[in-house]
Amino acid sequence: MNLAYFRKSSFDRKTTVEKLTEEAKAKGLTILATTELPGKNGTVVHMCNPTWIGNLVASDKNLLGLLPCSVAVIEKDGEVTVGVGSPTVLGSVSQHPAIKGIAEEADKTLKSIVHSSAGVGPLKATGVKLYSTTTCPYCTMEATWLDEKKVTYQKVMVDIDQRAADEMVKKTGQMGVPVTTITYEGGEEEHIIGFDKARLTEILEV
Helix, strand or coil, X not given: CCCEEEEECCCCHHHHHHHHHHHHHHCCCEEEEEEECHHHCEEEEEEECHHHHHHHHHHHHHHHHHCCCEEEEEEECCEEXXXXXXXXXXXXXXXXXXXXXXXXXXXXXXXXXXXXHHCXXXXXXXXXXXXXXXXXXXXXXXXXXXXXXXXXXXXXXXCCCHHHHHHHHHHHCCCCCCEEEEEECCCCEEEEECCCHHHHHHHHCC
C-alpha cells in the first residue's frame, strides 16, 4: 500500500500551487493555510472537506489523523512534484462502510486535484501481480475475475515460493493473501490488500 501519491508537474512550482489552490476550491475543499518548507524548496497547502471530517468524526473520531488534509508541491533538482497522503490507509484500517466511503471519495478527489494541478492524467497500470496460495478461496475468486475481465497478470504462490513470499512481506508488510501489486508507468507500485473488486475495477478500467 502506498502511503502517498506523487506526480511530476508540467508547470513551475508557483503555477502548480496556484492551480492546486484553484482546483481544491472548485472541488469543495476549504483552504486553511499555506506553509513554505525550510530551504524554500516546497509549498504545502493545508485543506479540508468539512463533510469528510464531519462524517469521519461521527463514525470514528480516533481515525481523524489518517485523513489527508495537506498537499505538497516540492521542487528538487529542477523538477516539481505534487502529492498527497493516500486515503487508502484510512480505508484499510476500518470495515465501517461510512469510513470506506469517505476514503474512496477522498482518494478520487485528491488524486484528481493532483492531476489537474500537475497538468497530467491518471497513472496507467502496466503490470499486475497476484500473490496467492494454493488453498486461498479469495485468491481463486480474484484470479477467476481477472481471467473473466481478460486482464494479463502474473500469479505467484507464496506457500510454495519462499522468495515470492519474502518479496510480498517486504513490500507490503502483509502475510495474508490475496495481495495484488499494480505496477504503473514510471515504476510506481500500489499494493491492494484482499480482493478489492471496486479498486481493481477502477485501476484496470474494466
